[in-house]
Amino acid sequence: MFTRIARRAFSTSKVNPYKVTILGAGGGIGQPLSLLLKLNHKVTDLRLYDLKGAPGVAADLSHIPTNSKVSGFTPDNEGLSKALKDADVVLIPAGVPRKPGMTRDDLFSINASIVRDLAKAAGDAAPNANILVISNPVNSTVPIVAETLKKKGVYNPHKLFGVTTLDSIRAARFISEVEGTDPTTEHVNVVGGHSGITIVPLISQTKYKTMDKTTREALIHRIQFGGDEVVKAKDGAGSATLSMAQAGATFANAVLSGLGGERDVIASSYVDSPLYKSEGVEFFASPVTLGPDGISKVHPVGDISSEEEQLLEKAKETLKKNITKGFAFIDKE
Structure with a gap:
């Protein structure tokens, strides 16, 4: 009975065959993200890439009976190009995690180079892919990807995303704890960026707009700096990986739903935006x-x-400074 139920849970109707690539699949975010996307029936071809370990992760996941094949790649034998070839969606969680006392901007010097090189490879092998950037600091790494793709002549502002879904997930969870409600029924519109004070939860747009000032300010601060809780709790062993993987998988599913022609698919993301471009805020x-x-x-x-x-x-x-930092990194090359 158990086997029959399990197989029924994984069975799906016919879906469009989407190729999804995860760059950094062996890491703390990459492994759970790979698992979640293996379980997504929209993904039929899952490619995992990392400097090491990706083939092992792929072999492990390949035993799960879902309608997708999984392949693992390393830098050997042009593995990065093979992993990216004609991908529909590329997720980039590659990079180093935050440690206690570090901000997302502290990660810049290391992760900027990693993201730039992966963006170059994506521009060559998958110029039409939707690129989902998870690597922090997102406020700066997304502009880096944009400028890198521009240099290759393949930049499409409609297909580049900074994944900020974790802010929305935290906001829903945290406001439910304050109000004693079911977090799955909560939604908070979170705008701005993906670091500290650039994260702006719009509590006034929820049904809790009359929340008292002290509670509201504490809630906003917790949403803005929720990542610090995880860094501290892990005692130097890493940052938010499992919740970030869920956020990445959730947003990837939204992108895939849009690709499949589903209507009214709306999700928040850090993008090349016209909203405040006249003020110098490009993203x-x-x-x-x-x-x-x-x-x-x-x-x-x-x-x-x-x-x-x-x-x-x-x-x-703050966003203007973060974005300029990303542009400057590419300009100095």
């Missing part, structure tokens, strides 16, 4: 509608409180 996180060609619409922030207006202004000032 900004807000809800976007996803479709067969990537982003079909960037949604505005909407009505917000005066307090949130102040948070947004501070976020934009």
